[in-house]
Amino acid sequence: MIRSRTRIVDSDTLAIRRASRLVGTRIAIACAAVVAVVIVAVFVYILSEISPGELFEPVPDTDNLQVSAVNLLRAAGVLGVALIILAGVLSFLVTRRAVQPLGDVLRIQRAFVADASHELRTPLAVLDARLQILQRTLPADDPSSSVVAELRSDAKDLIHIVNDLLESAEVGGAAVHDTVVVDLVAAVEAAVQSMALIAVDKNITIEMDAAQPAPVRVPASSITRCAVALLDNAVRFAPSGSIVAVGVAVTKKTVVVTVRDRGPGIQGIDPARIFDRFAHSGVAVDGGGAARTGFGIGLSLVREIAVRYGGAVHVVDSGAAGTAISLTLPRAKPAAS
Structure with a gap:
């Protein structure tokens, strides 16, 4: 059996890293723009002070040092590039240090919860x-x-x-142990069977289309928990008498679970934010499903599990025809004999 050691990365850490990279990049671009303007100004000034014929002629110095305009411009260019690189490195270091207290606060918040x-x-x-x-x-x-x-x-x-x-x-804080290869399809089927009992009360049918096999290195209980959360969200907002479709697609490197409902779509909130804890939309949802604007913490838990095992979850599309959410996980390699 092949053992795989997974690095612990929770969604809060990932968000902090993204924010750090974004802020650092913007600071680096701003510094680079300032340096570029200064270099261009130096170029323009030097070229305005000499004629084209004198551009390649050495200029005698009082100390017998000869410098050409081309060499001077080249030196200015090299200095500018060095300053841009230095500005970029410093901006990333400063930004990383600046967001560190935010990471500490998020860890304290997680511990409190x-x-x-x-x-x-x-x-x-x-x-x-x-x-x-x-x-x-x-x-x-x-x-x-x-x-x-x-x-x-x-x-x-x-x-x-x-x-x-x-x-x-x-x-996000528990240690990640070596995980054996499990069949994602079986874990999702368990979730479908559980949620089908709840969907019956709303006259909703859950249909599953899955390819065999779908090997992943994620605990079966975690996969089932994710599928239940996605199906619970779909059934909650799906109109009575509709179908909630569950599809499992296997590619060379990933396994994708997609849950699609026929509800009114995500309204009053950026679709990417429904994975935040206790996310709420700004408008009431009408036309199918309960008139609830909250998404609870089930979807945030899906993101936590997906990120923890190197995957992701996102809204594929959302509109009047319904909403589709996909959970992507790395496909496990077959165990060596």
Whole structure:
């Protein structure tokens, strides 16, 4: 069996690196533009002070040093290039140091979320257990039975949210161990079977089209969790009676899972931002699905897992005809015998 050691990279670290590169590049370009303007000004000044015929003639110096205009221009050009390179290096170093406190804050935030989630899990579990006992002791014709059932449903929702928060916080900080090759198709099929039970209530059909095999070095539970989050989002906004399509495509280097719904599309928010924690759109969603504008933390968890294992997740397209989201993961090489 081939062992593969994966480098830990969470989405927060990736975002900081992108911001650092972007700011550093802009500073470098600005510095380069200033140096270029200065060099051009020097060129223009030197050329304006001499005639074309004198351009290649050496100019005698009082100390018997002879310098030609061409050599002077060449020296100015070399100096300008050196200054541009120096400005670029310094800008990246300064930017990297400047964004370091932001990374520390994000790590503290992640630790706080994990700690808070741990503290909330136990009392919520106790609350759910007590509600379950109360629900069992109530007679079937008790008028408060429906209220207790709703309370227990709300408690379960809170437990799911806390579990998602905890998993999202721990995914980026937990150590990555060697992962065996698993079949992504089987893990996605497990998610489809689970979500099909929920989709039935809305008269939605989930159809899957997958190629065999689809080997990846990602835990099957993580793949199933990602597929459930993508399907939950699709079913939530899909109109009643529609079809949610799940496709698995295998290329030479990647495995791509695409979930497509027939909902109204992403509205009131940049599609790339739906993977942020607790992202909310600015307008109400109408025309299919519940009138919810929040995307929860399920999609942010998908991004965490994808980035952690060298993959990515993005919105393929979104419009009045529906939304398609793709999860891309590196394809695993066959194990050596």
